[in-house]
Amino acid sequence: MSQRYYPAESSSRGARRQFARATPSEPSEAGLSDSGYGGSITDDMRNFDLNEDMPMPPRLPVLAGPGSGVPEIERRQHQMHVQQLHYNQNRVALSRSIYRTIETLEGLQEMNQTWPIHYPAVQRLDRAQTSMTDDDFMPDTASSSRRPRFSPPRRALTTFERQTKPGTPEPRLMAPQITQGFNILKLDLRIGSLSQSELVHSLEKESIASLLDNKLAQSIKHLLSLRDRIEDTASKVLVTGDLNAGKSTFCNALLRRKVLPEDQQPCTEIFCEVLDCRINSGVEEVHAIFKNATYDRMDERTYEARPLKDLEDIVIEVDKYSQAKIYVEDSRPIEQSLLRNGVVDIALIDAPGLNMDSVQTTAVFARQEEIDVVVFVVSAENHFTLSAKEFLWNAANEKAYLFIVVNRYDNIRDKVRCQRMILEQIANISPATFKDSQDLVHFVSSNAVIDGKDPDKNNDFDNLENSLRGFVLDKRARSKLGPAKSYLLNLLRDLEQLAVINQSVAGRELDSLRSDLATLTPKYDESVKARIAVSDESDRQIEDTCNAVYRNSRREISRTIEDIDKAQNIPWRGVFSSFQYAEDTRKAMLDAITRAVIDSEDAARRSTVSGVGAINALGLLHLKQEYVERTFRPDLMFKKKRDALGRNIKTQIAAFDFFDFDRQEKVAGMSLSLTVFSVASSRMFGVNSWVDGIIQASNIVGIRNTKRLIIPAIVFGIGAAAYYLVSDVQRAIPKKLAKRIKRELTEMDYVHQNAERVSKEVRKVLRFPAEELRSGFQKNIEGLKIKKEEATKRKGECEVAVKYFGNLLRESREHTGVVERYDLEAGSNH
């Protein structure tokens, strides 16, 4: 790529090879000497190496002036020799410039692929501007009193370009004032019904780049046809104009013989090229070229040779023939003849009428690319039609000379008025032609020339013919080389403007990318570091919260279970409601446990809220608006498993829940009645055991009395024991139930299971923001990485672009200077 920045002189060899064309298809034309001006161009080009400088012209002998005794004919020959020398020098130099420019354009096309070229945006200008300089793109600093004449051009936005404020769309293409600065590379933005201002808003940089690419390709094609034109030894004069303006009659007048058919009806439907018959071995005939065939005079398959008298039929056989080559003899003396002028081969091309149909009109427009001089025939009666004006505007871009022949002048009564009106129109259409109207605009009556009846009319035509000869022959350098020079200069100036604009745009983009990268790189590194730290921090937050929740839940539930037999305030409604009492007590106990679980869940919920808050705070602190804070609904926590464990508690009311036998454990194994008796008697007699009781009783009352008393005592004892047991039910039930429930809960590891469940739920919930935080960081880092990579890539492209357009600017300026110095008038006798 880099070697293409500056199309070096030495590389023109490649382009020449690439664009080299076959020698002209008409061997005898190509081989024909340049009618008195020495060797043909083809010969010159064969020996000429573009890499070598042109040899300096040999020292010419000092020209003897008139009256110096040197014969006039010799003086004229010398003059012609000098002219030819300069002509050849200019031609070769122009050819070299064409190749050099083609290489530049190819480089630009290549650049356009990787760095879509900026075409300046429409700017709202305070004052009209006609050309641009680097100053136009000076940054507008607050301290500077110099304001840019228009704000810097904008390129289609890239990743890092500052975004336009929403609501203020900026058009991307150039203002009419600036577009006027472009000649050749002006984009044609008339697409469908869309106006330019609509289009500039809708076109993306790729579309503009592709439009520009087409334009560059067109320009390369045009340069190649210009090269062909300057290398062609013959001069081509296109006679065109509106339908029936008298073009054929005018051509005949120039030839002084009725060669081309003239008619009131539109008749010339194909291009008729009139040439000197010496090219055709002196044979006068018409070569009617078949449609789609490429004419080769030596290959009769490409045309049909017919006598001149058939021309009337040939010119309307538009379906069969594309054009006709008419070889005629111009027997007038050399100084009068146009075709056989002793200077250069001339082809006189009679074109179909411009407004015949659009296909024909387009063909005439296209043909002018290969034309040296345009003679535009307009009818004095009709003046300029729209297609005539369009053709002339187009031709004026490039043609050094535009001849305007106002024909059928004999039909005009008020000739002065007619002249004034026509000249006014020409002043608008082609100011350059108007400036030289003396030489370039002629009012004639072509039909009177061959008859020769009216000498005045003939005089007008003679003047026209002399001017035409002068421009085609004497000023050949200008008429033939001028278009190439004008085109090159216009194109190089366009390239200079594009280079200025794009260098500025690329430079500004490069600055902006550098500053982007200066902040992006540390931001990326920081983000990578922060991700690890923040991830650890959020993990720690989760662990701490879950551990705290586990501990708290365990403590709360354990405490409740521990004290479960204490705080149950179930009202005692007597022994006959003891079962209900037992049921209520059991329910109250389980409720208390459930409440403890709910309380620990509530506490866990609060801890989760603060845990989520802490993780979100980390996200917002580090990721700012890039962190997506998910909506957290604490009320949805612990919805499912809450009572699953509670429901598993199987403990039910059993008979022995009503009695607390713990105190009789010492006498385990004894019957219930003895136990009851023992308890009852010990209460009554204040003795410790039933044996002691009997011994003591028998000692007191005697054995017989003891025997009598024992039955009632037993009955009494049992009754007392029963009374005692019944009166202990209220105390025994909670105690026994609590004991059994505790045992069951211990067996099922109820406390741990619940604490674990609650903390697991908390962990699950906290994982969401933690995951969000992690993925936010990941996205952020990946985003920064992509931005960094893109910015680095773009920076490289901008560096290349800055360098490229800098070189293009230097190249186009220097080359413009070179082309401007080509003196096409040198050696001609003005």
Ligand SMILES: Nc1nc2c(ncn2[C@@H]2O[C@H](COP(=O)(O)OP(=O)(O)OP(=O)(O)O)[C@@H](O)[C@H]2O)c(=O)[nH]1
């Ligand atoms: N009065 C007058 N008639 C002319 C003059 N020149 C041409 N004509 C006539 O105008 C008619 C058209 O002339 P052409 O030479 O065929 O016109 P053209 O422009 O070649 O026509 P197309 O090729 O068909 O567009 C013929 O009848 C000519 O005789 C002129 O100077 N004066």
